[in-house]
Amino acid sequence: MPEGRFKEGIAGERLEASQYSENFSDLHPPLDHHEALVESDRCYFCYDAPCMQACPTSIDIPLFIRQISTGNPIGSAKTIFDQNILGGMCARVCPTETLCEEVCVREVAEGKPVQIGRLQRYATDIAMAQDKQFYQRAEPTGRKIAVVGAGPAGLAAAHRLARHGHAVTILEARPKAGGLNEYGIAAYKSTDDFAQAEVDYVTAIGGIDIEYGRALGDNVHLADLISTYDAVFLGMGLGGVNALRAEGEDAEGVGAAVDFISVLRQADDLSALPVGRRVVVIGGGMTAIDAAVQSRLLGAEEVTICYRRGKEHMNASEFEQDLAASKGVTIRHWMQPTRVVVDAGGKAAGIELEYTALQDGKLVGLGQTVTFPADQVFKAIGQTFVGDALNGSGPAIELEGGRIRVDEEGRTSLGKVWAGGDCIFGGDDLTVSAVAQGRDAAESIHRALTANGRA
Amino acid sequence: MADIRNNFVGIKSPNPFWLASAPPTDKAYNVVRAFKAGWGGVVWKTLGEEGPPVVNVNGPRYGAIWGADRRLLGLNNIELITDRDLQTNLREIKQVKMDWPDRAMVVSLMVPCEEQAWKAILPLVEETGADGIELNFGCPHGMSERGMGAAVGQVPEYIEMVVRWCKQNTRMPVITKLTPNITDIRKPARAALAGGTDAVSLINTINSITAVNLDSFAPEPTIDGKGTHGGYCGPAVKPIAMNMVAEIARDPETAGLPISAIGGITTWRDAAEFMALGAGNAQVCTAAMTYGFKIVEEMIAGLSDWMDEKGHRSLDDIIGRATPNVTDWQYLNLNYVAKARIDQDACIKCGRCHIACEDTSHQAITNMVDGVRHFEVIEAECVGCNLCVNVCPVENCITMEPLAAGVMDERTGKPVSPVYANWTEHPNNPAAKVAAE
Numbered sequence A: 001m002p003e004g005r006f007k008e009g010i011a012g013e014r015l016e017a018s019q020y021s022e023n024f025s026d027l028h029p030p031l032d033h034h035e036a037l038v039e040s041d042r043c044y045f046c047y048d049a050p051c052m053q054a055c056p057t058s059i060d061i062p063l064f065i066r067q068i069s070t071g072n073p074i075g076s077a078k079t080i081f082d083q084n085i086l087g088g089m090c091a092r093v094c095p096t097e098t099l100c101e102e103v104c105v106r107e108v109a110e111g112k113p114v115q116i117g118r119l120q121r122y123a124t125d126i127a128m129a130q131d132k133q134f135y136q137r138a139e140p141t142g143r144k145i146a147v148v149g150a151g152p153a154g155l156a157a158a159h160r161l162a163r164h165g166h167a168v169t170i171l172e173a174r175p176k177a178g179g180l181n182e183y184g185i186a187a188y189k190s191t192d193d194f195a196q197a198e199v200d201y202v203t204a205i206g207g208i209d210i211e212y213g214r215a216l217g218d219n220v221h222l223a224d225l226i227s228t229y230d231a232v233f234l235g236m237g238l239g240g241v242n243a244l245r246a247e248g249e250d251a252e253g254v255g256a257a258v259d260f261i262s263v264l265r266q267a268d269d270l271s272a273l274p275v276g277r278r279v280v281v282i283g284g285g286m287t288a289i290d291a292a293v294q295s296r297l298l299g300a301e302e303v304t305i306c307y308r309r310g311k312e313h314m315n316a317s318e319f320e321q322d323l324a325a326s327k328g329v330t331i332r333h334w335m336q337p338t339r340v341v342v343d344a345g346g347k348a349a350g351i352e353l354e355y356t357a358l359q360d361g362k363l364v365g366l367g368q369t370v371t372f373p374a375d376q377v378f379k380a381i382g383q384t385f386v387g388d389a390l391n392g393s394g395p396a397i398e399l400e401g402g403r404i405r406v407d408e409e410g411r412t413s414l415g416k417v418w419a420g421g422d423c424i425f426g427g428d429d430l431t432v433s434a435v436a437q438g439r440d441a442a443e444s445i446h447r448a449l450t451a452n453g454r455a
Numbered sequence B: 001m002a003d004i005r006n007n008f009v010g011i012k013s014p015n016p017f018w019l020a021s022a023p024p025t026d027k028a029y030n031v032v033r034a035f036k037a038g039w040g041g042v043v044w045k046t047l048g049e050e051g052p053p054v055v056n057v058n059g060p061r062y063g064a065i066w067g068a069d070r071r072l073l074g075l076n077n078i079e080l081i082t083d084r085d086l087q088t089n090l091r092e093i094k095q096v097k098m099d100w101p102d103r104a105m106v107v108s109l110m111v112p113c114e115e116q117a118w119k120a121i122l123p124l125v126e127e128t129g130a131d132g133i134e135l136n137f138g139c140p141h142g143m144s145e146r147g148m149g150a151a152v153g154q155v156p157e158y159i160e161m162v163v164r165w166c167k168q169n170t171r172m173p174v175i176t177k178l179t180p181n182i183t184d185i186r187k188p189a190r191a192a193l194a195g196g197t198d199a200v201s202l203i204n205t206i207n208s209i210t211a212v213n214l215d216s217f218a219p220e221p222t223i224d225g226k227g228t229h230g231g232y233c234g235p236a237v238k239p240i241a242m243n244m245v246a247e248i249a250r251d252p253e254t255a256g257l258p259i260s261a262i263g264g265i266t267t268w269r270d271a272a273e274f275m276a277l278g279a280g281n282a283q284v285c286t287a288a289m290t291y292g293f294k295i296v297e298e299m300i301a302g303l304s305d306w307m308d309e310k311g312h313r314s315l316d317d318i319i320g321r322a323t324p325n326v327t328d329w330q331y332l333n334l335n336y337v338a339k340a341r342i343d344q345d346a347c348i349k350c351g352r353c354h355i356a357c358e359d360t361s362h363q364a365i366t367n368m369v370d371g372v373r374h375f376e377v378i379e380a381e382c383v384g385c386n387l388c389v390n391v392c393p394v395e396n397c398i399t400m401e402p403l404a405a406g407v408m409d410e411r412t413g414k415p416v417s418p419v420y421a422n423w424t425e426h427p428n429n430p431a432a433k434v435a436a437e
Ligand SMILES: Cc1cc2nc3c(=O)[nH]c(=O)nc-3n(C[C@H](O)[C@H](O)[C@H](O)COP(=O)(O)OP(=O)(O)OC[C@H]3O[C@@H](n4cnc5c(N)ncnc54)[C@H](O)[C@@H]3O)c2cc1C
Pocket: A093, A094, A095, A148, A149, A150, A151, A152, A153, A154, A171, A172, A173, A174, A177, A178, A179, A180, A181, A184, A185, A186, A189, A214, A215, A216, A217, A235, A236, A237, A238, A239, A258, A261, A286, A287, A290, A389, A420, A421, A422, A423, A428, A429, A430, A431, A432, A434
C-alpha cells in the first residue's frame, strides 16, 4: 500500500508509484494516421466556415483539414501556423467545445463536431516532429523591439516581429519561457515537456533573444525600454491572485491554485508532491477545475469545488465540469467562503461557507452556513494584473478594470508601447486569444515602424 | 411474401443474385461457400481451351479508389481467366451442379476465335450438366492481346460469328458478355442477337488506371516498376453499366433481349434499379470480393421486403418498369419547371449550396440575409439544375419542387405552361424551324 494513502494533512505518495504516469498522461491522445483520415473526411469544407469565425486566430480550418485528408499534413501545419504559431499548444488546450467545435455544422446536425482540435494537433505534431520551419526572417530592419513576458502573447508577437526582420529581445521574469503554457496549463493537456519544445520551435526562426530573470518593475524599467527600443510589447499576463477576504486565509494549507499548479508543472517526481487528503477549491473557472482534478490525480481522497453561483454561471465549460466529475471531483454551487477553520497548530482544518442566492440580480448571502473538513484549500477566484511593474518609472499607462487599456490594434495609451494577452482589459483569458493579440500587435508595430519610412 | 425466384432464359435459380465470373467462382471451394451463403447462381470463372493454363502475374493484381473511411468505391484488376487446369475445373463444375441442383450453374468460356476451338470445348461443358454458357467477350487485358476477350467483343462481326458457332454446337443457352470498352454498346448487342444469342450480360470491366505512385512514377498496381491498364469495376462503374443496360433495353432492334446486369451491384437496391431498367437478373463480383458472400442475405431480404412493401409479387412485376421512362434528351419536356427549396429546419448552414451556386452556377442562393448567416433560394435566379441538392450533405434538406402549371416562374417572368413541349418543336431549334416551314 502506498505510504501516504491514509495520511491526514498534506502528504505525498498517496498512490502507487506507477499510478502517477497513468493519471497524468494525455487527456486527448493523438489521432493516428487512419483516425485522422477518417475524421478529416467528416469535414464538409463549409463556405465562410463558422468554425473559422469562432477561432480567435481565424485559422483556415476547412483548408487545413482538407490538406490532412489529401495526405499533406505538412501543408496543413503551415495553414495553421500562418495564423497561429502556437497552433500546437492551442490544439491541446483550447476549450474547442466553446470555440470552433461548438459552431461546427456537424455539432448542429448530429451533436458530434469534427474533432478540430485533435486534427490540428495531428498536423502540427507531424511538422514539429520534423522541425519543419516554414518562415524565414525578412532582411534585418535594424529595428529593436522589447517584449515583456515569454507567454503565448509574447511569443506570438516575437515570432511575427522576427519574421518581419526586427530584432526582438524578450525579457522574462521566470527561469523558463512559455508563460502559463509552462507553469499553468493542466499537466495532462501538455505532456512530454511540449511547452518547451514549442518555445524552441517558435524561436528557431532566429532574431529572438530571451533574457531570463528579467522582471519589469524590478530589474527592468519601462522608461528604459522605451528609450532603448523602437517599440515595446507588454505580454506579462496576470501576476496576482484575488484574495478570499475570509478569516483564516493565511493559515498553513491555504494557497493559490495557480501556485499549486505551477509547482506541480515543474515537479520532477509527482509522487513526492504533497496534497491534502481532503481538498476544497474555491472558484468556478478553468483554474478551479484544473486544481481540483490534479489534486484528485495526485491521490487526494475528497476534492470539492465550491462556487458561489450556479452551474450555468461557471466559467469552466460543460466539458471541463464533466471532466472534473468523471475524476471524482464534487462540485457544489451557491456557497461562498466565510472562514477557514484553523487547528491549534495554525493549519487549515476546514472551511465554512455561507449559502448564497440571487436576489434581484444580486448575489446575497443567506446567513446559513456549512462547514467542510479540509486540510488544503485552494483559491481559484481569479487572477489580477499587477500594475506596479509598469508605472512609477515613467509616464503612467492607462488601465481599465485593473488591466491595461488597448485599442483594437493593441496600442496602449503610451506611444511606442503595445500590449496583449491576459494583461489587457476586455480579453477572455485564453491561450489562443493571447496568441491572436500578440500577433496582431506585432503587425501593428511593424506597420508603425515601417510607416515612418525608417525601415 | 414476394416471389423472387428467377427464370433467366430457362435457367432457374431461387433468387436473381448470381456471382459473376471472377475469383469468387474459380473453384468448387468458393462456389460451395457461396451456395451455402444463399447465392442463387454462379457464372464459373472463365475457362480457356485444353492445354497448359494461362499464368497470372505474381505481384499485385488489384488497384483501387476509396471514399470516406477507406470504403472501396472502385477496384481494378489485371487478372486473366482461370489459371487452373481445364479438366479440374470441369470435374468440379459437374460435382457442384450435382450437389446443388437448384442453383444456376453457368460456365464462362473464352477460347481462340476459331470454330474448332469452340466445337472442342462445348461438349466438355455440356457433359458437366451446367445450365448454360457465358461467352466472355469482355476481358480488357492480357487475353485481348491474344485475340480473345475484348478483342472479339469490340468487333461486332466476330461476336455474331462466335455466337453462331456456339448456338450451332450446343443445346445450352448462350449468354454473351459484353465489354463496355466500346463507343456504342448497342452494336455488339445487336450482333450477338443476330448470331442467335439467348441473352447478353454486361458490363465486363472498364479499361482503367486507378493510381500512379508518385515516388516510383509507375501506375498501380505496380509489378517490378511497371503497370498496365486493368479492368475497373465496383460501385464506381454502376452508372455506366446502368446506362448501357438501358440503351440495349430500349433499342428497338434489341428490345426484349434478356439482359443479365453486371457492374457495381452492391445492395438489393442496385439490383432492383438494374432490373427496373430491363435486366432479368443481377450478377455481382466486387461487392462479394469486398465484404464476403454474406451480403447476399441483405440483398435477398431487401429485395423481397421492398417488393412486399410496394405490392410487387414477382420479379416480372418490376423488370423493365423503368425502361419506357428512359428517353432521348430531345424528348424531355422543356415546359417542366422546378425550383430548389431549402428546408430551413434541416439546414445545418454549411454553405456548400451557396458557394456551389455562387461560384459555379447561377448565383441563386443567399448566404447572408439581414446580416445573419442564412441560405435561401432566390427563385428569380434558380434554373432548377439540382447542383445544390447534390452537394448538400443533409439528405432531403434541399428538394426540387416542380411549379404547377399556371404558376409564375420568377426567373422567366412567365407562367408555367401546362403543355408538353420538347426541343424538336422549340423555336430555337433550327431543325424545328425547317420542319415547320
Ligand atoms: C491554471 C490555468 C489553466 C489554464 N488553462 C487554460 C486552458 O486549458 N486553455 C486556455 O486556452 N487557457 C487556459 N488558461 C489561460 C491561459 O493560460 C492564458 O490566457 C494565457 O497563458 C495568457 O497568455 P499571456 O502571454 O498573456 O500570459 P502568461 O501566459 O501569463 O505569460 C506571461 C509571461 O510574462 C512573464 N512575466 C510576468 N510578469 C513579468 C514581469 N514583470 N517582467 C517580465 N516578465 C513577466 C511571466 O513569467 C510569463 O512568462 C489557463 C490559465 C490558468 C491560470
